[in-house]
Amino acid sequence: MPAGESHTSIRNVSGYLRVSPKECLQQIAWTFIHPEDQDRVREHFRALIAQQQPSDTFETRLLLRDGSTLHLQWTIALYFNDSGQFSSLTAIAHDIDQLYHMRTKQQQQEEELQTFKLLVELAPDGIAITNTQLRMTYANRTFCTLLGYESLIGKTVVDITYPDDHQQLAGITETLQQGQSVHTTIRYVRSDGTLITVQASALGLYNREGQLTGFASINRDVTAQIEAEEELRQSEQRNRVLLAAIPDLMFLLSIDGVFLDYKSDPTGRLLVPPEMFLNRHVTEVLPPALATQILQRIDTIRRSGEMQTFEYQIEIDNQIEDYEARLVLLQDNVIVLSRNITAQRQAERKQLAMQEQIIQAQQATLRELSTPLMPIANGVVAMPLIGAIDSARAQQIMESLLYGVAEYKARVAIIDITGVKVVDTQVAGALIRAAQAARMLGAEVVLTGISPEIAQTLVHIGAELGAMKTKATLQEGIRYALAGKQ
Structure with a gap:
């Protein structure tokens, strides 16, 4: 190559290498190539020479004296003598450091976008994107499977929404158009006509000019959860009805005998008002003999786990009344069901007295007959x-x-x-x-x-x-x- 061009080339390269042109002369080219690229570049040159390829373009890194790295794109011409042996080459280097970083960033962005798309496609929730007319332009695999379709592209959200919820959908759309996000439950119709209830989160999508271009939504199937909650609600309602139908006083006691909760019987009569016995020990509230009986039964039930039953009498409103108590273990607590059997015992005593009178009359008759x-x-x-x-x-x-x-x-x-x-x-x-x-x-x-x-x-x-x-x-x-x- 001409000497002037050679010097010019040396001056430009020396500017990158942070050394004088004189120092560049007689230096082996590999000296300036990044150590991690040297073997690759050598192999590349050997291949070019072996194939007698006259030119090539490739990228490599230079390791500068200050320790920084420079990305260059090389355009080289190789020269061979008449016998086909390599004699020299001409190389022109282009600084592509900024372009490299831009390209690397773009590649990273593309990789991140691909990863994001993969995550969206495989997400456990149904994800959809619509235009401003609610026509779907994207629906991930989960959303299609959720609704039983091969594809949802082209369908509108109105098409898949349960008719009774169309008015709700209109309200959601209006809220989104006002720039607000929405979190609600709504019902969709599957391809087979069955209903599915989803927890939907939706927001508006805007371009760089701030114009609304569509909507995105995330839909989680909560049908089973709603059904379970409804079953639980019905079960709790049944339990409340059954509990209300039980004619007994009910007390919840801790295992050491503290009143935690209660349910009155239909009469509503109590020995003392609730505020005087809740969160207090039985020995502080009940007559000593009754408190002792309860504590003894609690100790027995704690050891055996079997229901305990006993009868007791107590004075309420200056009247002695008969009760039957049943104690049942409930985890770390004890339920006491106390039934007022005063009328029953009075009837039994009356019947017993009548029987005694009959027996005495019969005995008198038998005596007369005998x-x-x-x-x-x-x-x-x-x-x-x-x-x-x-x-x-x-x-x-x-x-x-x-x-x-x-x-x-x-x-x-x-x-x-x-x-x-x-x-x-x-x-x-x-x-x-x-x-x-x-x-x-x-x-x-x-x-x-x-x-x-x-x-x-x-x-x-x-x-x-x-x-x-x-x-x-x-x-x-x-x-x-x-x-x-x-």
Whole structure:
């Protein structure tokens, strides 16, 4: 190359290399190339020489003396002699440092844009962009899948919105046109006609001149969440209705016996107002005996986990009332259900009293039936006995006999034991005492119906029946009494 051009070239390069032109001469070109690029450039030149390529353009970095890096684009011409061997080259370097950085920035921006597009496309929420007429110009894969379409491009938001929500959509659009963002729930119609509820966030899109160009929205499927919340709401409503239907007082106690909450029964009557027992220990509120019972049951339920039941009485408004308490463990707390059973217990006591009266009347009737006393002639009465005789019945026999003797002014009283199967010392003693008492009233007692077995028993036990006349049968006893003689 001409010497002038060579010097000019050297001066320009020396300006970049921060060395004098003289220092540039005789320097190996690789000296100024960035160490990380040297091997690549050498390989590139070897390939160019091997292929006898006359020219080429490539980029590389120079490492300047101050340690900074300069990006250059080289345009080179290679010269070969007649035998095809490389002889020299001419190189022109263009400073592309600013262009390189701009290109690098643009490449970064493109990469970031591609990453952003990928994130949007794979986002778990449905993302859509529309023009100002709400016609979709973009919809990511999730939004299409959410609504059951292969593509939503060209459809309007009105097309996919549930008709009952069109008025709401118009309000949303008006808000967006005023430059405000929107966060709301709205219903869309899927391709199969089913509804989906989404949590939608939308905003307006503007160009550099500030003109509205469209809208962007992010749509999250909350159908299952809404259904679950509705089911929970209905469940809570059912629980409230069921709770209100329970006729019991309900108390929530901590495991150590502090009142935390309550629900009154239909009467609304309480031992003390809520402000006097909530957040207070049972021993501060209830009578000592009742507080002790509750604490004992809490201790038992804490160890066993089984429901505890007991009854108690308490005075409310100067009236003793009966309650039945049930304790159930609820996590770290205890629920106490207290039912007023006063009316039930009063009815039971009344019924028990009536039963007792009936029993007593029945017993009186049975006594009369078991010890019948019959007048059979003027001055003669008979008492046929049947069944077993115990001490109570023996007393009853005596009372009935004496009452009959006195009432009928009897001179002879016949006691027939034909229906008595067993006669022991107790029965014999009862008969003897009855005869002695009757004799005090002026009546003679005749004992009839003695079987051979009973006769042997009376002899065996040494019963003294001398105060009584004995006859084998009731008929003989009656004849004896009517004859009026021994």
